[in-house]
Amino acid sequence: MPRQVDHQERRETIARALWRVVEQRGVPHLTMRVVAQEAGISLGQLQHYFASREAMLSFAMDFSAEQSTLRVGEGLARLGDRPHPRDVLRLMLVELLPLHPGARATSRMSAAYVLEALHNPDIRERAREGISHGRSVVEQLVRQAIADGQIGADRDPVVETNLLLALTGFTTLLELHVIEPQDVLAAIDQHLDRLFNSPS
């Protein structure tokens, strides 16, 4: 089905153009016209692939989330057969923060998507589902680590999951250079050490 493949490739080219606009120029410039220009196609051609700015944003967000999942998958492969849950959680957290160009693009894309979500019920529901799914994955890891005695049995899995997700709050501090990457990694390691060294 070469036509199908071409269509998907073109959509990915557009998603990458959209990313570049978010990364280099910012969300206020994120219009169909600007994205078409960046992708080197006409506005009409862009509208052939995406009927609306919303459809384009949702595709770009899905694509962004897939790239992020791929990066986590590559990291997991490097951790070997039976990775320690501490290392898995660290990998996931670090990948959510703007600590390298790929993750920064995803992070800025997410921030833009969340701002859109506040005033668009469809996008809000999609964003909520995406983050809820990620949250469930983390909670499952925490529950398993408690069951396996790697995290203390006195820890509440819901509270611990929420505290882990809150660490994405480092995003703004990093983007504005209030603190540096090594400070963020030190704080994340301290938090994980306390979680996994708690008495079981």
Next chain:
Amino acid sequence: MPRQVDHQERRETIARALWRVVEQRGVPHLTMRVVAQEAGISLGQLQHYFASREAMLSFAMDFSAEQSTLRVGEGLARLGDRPHPRDVLRLMLVELLPLHPGARATSRMSAAYVLEALHNPDIRERAREGISHGRSVVEQLVRQAIADGQIGADRDPVVETNLLLALTGFTTLLELHVIEPQDVLAAIDQHLDRLFNSPS
């Protein structure tokens, strides 16, 4: 100096109109034209008060930060003469999160300002200074609590300050209803309990 007062009042009216646009319609709609309309004045009149969108945003952010400081001040007054640092930190953290309409307006205004900051060096420097100042206040509280034996002497004040600030990461989870206010307060209380119950 009635003229001076009128000028300041008009600027605050404009800042509140800008807030309403951010709160109700979102950042993509935040233009000088839309703000003038919301404030019930002409674009020319608005430009008399603010030469640019950037100047208008910076004023609105300062105003927003002042309102936030006022709310924290009122909370501190309720805590009495010598408040416990745990209560002071809890008050500050809760006021940074979108847990009530006033704080939500400030929170959305900040998110919008940070997104602007990524692509505007002047705004970035102002935003960085504002957050760095807030961070210093928290670090001072943590250092004093360590000196007073309320936080364990083995805790690193820089790491603990950064972990406290990371709790603002609950913003997105709250805005998208991934978790609810009571979950956030439970997690914040758990974090503060561990910090203040650490051995000294």
